[in-house]
């Protein structure tokens with residue numbers, strides 16, 4: 735399938751509507767070649783875990799943008815597996831360029847909506863999920879476009895292993911409030927923050943991302959959250 739067919743496939747009516755930018759400026763011939771030749775070898779679908787060892791630790795990054803953080807993780811943990819989902823064509827092409835330059839073998843990519851990847855994952859298979867600077871959709875009439883919604887959180891919970899981590903970062907206060915309220919209301923995630931220093935301190939070995947750099951340039955404060963997958967209240971009652 736070529737790049738245009740790939741784009742059309744994303745508008746197929748049985749997929750959830752994607753709201754962000756699908757593509758930016760024209761790809762270079764090298765990037766087009768990576769999309770046509772390298773991407774098919776790295777596809778995360780239909781079986782996201784197929785190319786990883788049964789006991790390998792696997793992390794999912796949702797909306798990896800230009801791939802800065804995904805590439806950083808894959809270089810740092812060569813024995814672990816990484817799945818990235820991103821609908822923005824130019825971000826995928828940029829990331830493929832990084833994968834190719836560094837000869838990385840531990841990344842699988844889905845060019846499109848992460849929901850497709852989540853649906854294809856079995857229960858309790860991921861070590862960690864990152865959602866870094868998701869599109870904030872700040873106008874109330876656009877809140878329904880936000881990635882973090884109740885059903886989505888339930889899917890994240892399903893695919894995480896017990897005690898695995900969900901990491902979410904954002905510089906938009908209304909989205910931080912929105913996400914925190916929904917993640918905590920779910921009831922299965924533990925948030926162990928004691929003070930503001932906890933969510934104002936970047937993650938260990940944090941490489942930053944393009945959108946974080948934009949937040950700093952525009953004077954906004956990044957917030958970093960880590961939630962641990964615990965038990966659902968119904969499971970706790972059953973255990974008593």
Ligand SMILES: C[S@@+](CC[C@H](N)C(=O)[O-])C[C@H]1O[C@@H](n2cnc3c(N)ncnc32)[C@H](O)[C@@H]1O
Pocket residue numbers: 752753754755796797798799800819820821822825846847848849865866867868869870881943944945946
């Ligand atoms: C504001 S950008 C942040 C990119 C990157 N994480 C960073 O920090 O630089 C949000 C990204 O989420 C992606 N995105 C939006 N909806 C998505 C979805 N349903 N599945 C996967 N990625 C999505 C967008 O295409 C965009 O690249």
